[in-house]
Amino acid sequence: MNEQTPAQALRHQMGITEEDIGRRQRFVDLTSVDVERIAGIREPVVRNAEELARGFFDYLAKFEEARPLFASRTLLERARQLKREHLIALVGGDYGVAYVEQRLELGLLYSKVGLDPRVFLGAFHFLMRNVGAAVMKHGERRPLEAFESFLSLNKVGFIDIGLITDVLVAERERTIQQQQEAIRELSTPVLQIRERLLLLPIIGLVDTHRARLITENLLQAVRATRAKVIVMDVTGVATIDSKVANHLLQTVSAARLMGARVIVSGISADVAQSLVSLGIELARLNTVGDLQGGLEEAERLIGYQVALQPGPPRRSSRERPHPAAGAGPDRLHPGGAFRPGSHPGARPARRADRPRARDRRRARRYRARRAGFLRHAHAAYHRLHGSPARRARGRSRHPAGRGVRHGPARPDARRRRDRARPGGRHGPARAARNPGCRAWQVS
Amino acid sequence: MASELKLRVENESDIVAARQRGRELAASIGFSATEQTLIATAISEIARNIIAYAKRGDVALDIVEQPGRRGVRVVASDEGPGIENLELAMRDGYSTGRSLGMGLPGAKRLMDEFHIASAPGKGTTVTMKKWRGP
Numbered sequence: 264m265n266e267q268t269p270a271q272a273l274r275h276q277m278g279i280t281e282e283d284i285g286r287r288q289r290f291v292d293l294t295s296v297d298v299e300r301i302a303g304i305r306e307p308v309v310r311n312a313e314e315l316a317r318g319f320f321d322y323l324a325k326f327e328e329a330r331p332l333f334a335s336r337t338l339l340e341r342a343r344q345l346k347r348e349h350l351i352a353l354v355g356g357d358y359g360v361a362y363v364e365q366r367l368e369l370g371l372l373y374s375k376v377g378l379d380p381r382v383f384l385g386a387f388h389f390l391m392r393n394v395g396a397a398v399m400k401h402g403e404r405r406p407l408e409a410f411e412s413f414l415s416l417n418k419v420g421f422i423d424i425g426l427i428t429d430v431l432v433a434e435r436e437r438t439i440q441q442q443q444e445a446i447r448e449l450s451t452p453v454l455q456i457r458e459r460l461l462l463l464p465i466i467g468l469v470d471t472h473r474a475r476l477i478t479e480n481l482l483q484a485v486r487a488t489r490a491k492v493i494v495m496d497v498t499g500v501a502t503i504d505s506k507v508a509n510h511l512l513q514t515v516s517a518a519r520l521m522g523a524r525v526i527v528s529g530i531s532a533d534v535a536q537s538l539v540s541l542g543i544e545l546a547r548l549n550t551v552g553d554l555q556g557g558l559e560e561a562e563r564l565i566g567y568q569v570a571l572q573p574g575p576p577r578r579s580s581r582e583r584p585h586p587a588a589g590a591g592p593d594r595l596h597p598g599g600a601f602r603p604g605s606h607p608g609a610r611p612a613r614r615a616d617r618p619r620a621r622d623r624r625r626a627r628r629y630r631a632r633r634a635g636f637l638r639h640a641h642a643a644y645h646r647l648h649g650s651p652a653r654r655a656r657g658r659s660r661h662p663a664g665r666g667v668r669h670g671p672a673r674p675d676a677r678r679r680r681d682r683a684r685p686g687g688r689h690g691p692a693r694a695a696r697n698p699g700c701r702a703w704q705v706s
Numbered sequence: 707m708a709s710e711l712k713l714r715v716e717n718e719s720d721i722v723a724a725r726q727r728g729r730e731l732a733a734s735i736g737f738s739a740t741e742q743t744l745i746a747t748a749i750s751e752i753a754r755n756i757i758a759y760a761k762r763g764d765v766a767l768d769i770v771e772q773p774g775r776r777g778v779r780v781v782a783s784d785e786g787p788g789i790e791n792l793e794l795a796m797r798d799g800y801s802t803g804r805s806l807g808m809g810l811p812g813a814k815r816l817m818d819e820f821h822i823a824s825a826p827g828k829g830t831t832v833t834m835k836k837w838r839g840p
Contacts, residue, residue: 541812
């Protein structure tokens with residue numbers, strides 16, 4: 264037994280039987296009279312088949328929409344050959360299964376290159392026009408007869424059009440179906456949010472097939488992750504009727520049998536009303552308004568405590584070494600952590616991987632403020648509102664409230680301050696004699 | 707106006723199409739989002755019944771008018787086995803299939819008017835209407 268050709272397979276798939284072919288012939292009113300007339304014009308069409316086919320493809324080549332057909336040489340050659348065969352078969356008088364399969368093969372080729380049906384129709388019309396011209400030229404002396412023959416031929420042409428468009432539509436539908444299948448597979452994810460907590464977002468249409476997929480995926484995930492709580496979010500389901508509700512309930516029951524609790528979230532106001540009107544009892548379900556609430560409830564059930572930290576988590580310096588602390592000896596100071604100004608007896612040297620205390624304080628403060636938790640106010644705030652000691656720091660005065668602590672307070676300070684006071688010394692001020700002394704010691 | 711929309715119902719994607727059309731039609735004469743959902747759900751229920759019991763049928767949607775009010779009419783008809791005991795079929799929780807048994811009584815509660823005609827072997831026709839506003 265020989266293999267089924269793609270055209271044969273397609274014919275069976277499309278349900279085109281001999282009976283169906285007969286019906287198609289009746290639709291265009293193709294009778295034995297027509298077949299006889301067509302036989303009379305066989306000669307001119309067969310003679311011109313080559314030229315007519317070339318004209319057909321030249322015409323197609325003019326359109327951008329038909330470009331893919333001309334991209335592949337092998338496909339184009341096959342199409343040309345099929346078209347020549349078709350033109351000869353068109354006047355052959357036998358419009359049975361073999362003829363239909365020949366047509367289907369060409370249609371399959373067209374659909375493979377994504378030929379636009381409108382472009383095909385245009386080109387086919389052009390072809391029939393040329394065939395008509397050839398027929399009329401052949402029957403110049405008996406134009407009426409030639410015209411009638413051409414009309415008969417046209418009936419076959421319409422059968423052809425029906426077949427080709429059927430193939431194009433069928434193939435398109437098949438593509439759509441495949442895509443739908445793919446979307447269905449994609450659209451039932453089960454996500455693990457935390458240890459033993461799963462999220463099952465359901466979006467779009469829930470039909471029997473998909474409900475089964477959802478249940479299957481979920482139960483597998485429950486087994487694999489030993490989940491205790493599942494949040495099923497139905498925000499993306501626009502309409503829930505009794506059947507969908509039933510599917511959801513069954514999924515919930517199945518999960519419960521495996522020891523997982525299900526929280527349903529995201530039932531919209533509209534859906535809630537229609538479920539109540541329908542009379543579907545969902546009290547058995549643990550329902551929560553939205554996904555956020557669902558997750559919170561789930562965490563509570565498992566025993567997670569989620570608390571806001573006063574600041575963002577601090578990373579220890581060990582986790583993230585300071586960029587300055589490279590592994591291996593420092594190139595500039597191979598002896599070790601050398602800090603300019605460090606000397607024996609001074610504070611222990613700052614660890615090289617640790618920013619200065621002031622910088623750390625500042626970084627902590629600003630980080631905290633960024634996160635929205637005000638741990639320490641900005642320095643300027645202290646200067647305005649803080650305790651007197653903090654306020655004073657900005658002015659650099661001594662707590663005892665006497666003179667300026669560091670440096671001159673005003674441009675002319677030296678002149679006035681340095682003046683001898685009542686009971687004071689004469690001569691140059693102490694501050695001038697000894698720059699290290701502090702002004703408030705003057706008295 | 708008689709802009710009747712007749713939809714063939716043969717598989718589950720036809721149900722989706724039918725209730726989508728129902729929603730659109732309801733929206734076009736000003737039903738609120740909630741009422742649209744109620745109508746869509748009712749269409750969904752009876753269309754599911756068609757597929758479950760009669761395999762195929764038709765759902766016709768149109769707009770009906772009465773003095774002072776407008777509404778949506780849904781006529782679902784099939785040539786399936788029909789319903790033997792209508793009273794039982796309209797009871798909550800009764801189902802000859804393996805469903806919740808909420809379809810017909812639920813649809814009745816979802817809509818304002820509900821009429822069902824059926825006899826064994828004669829198919830089933832469900833006519834239901836929802837009026838807009840008070």
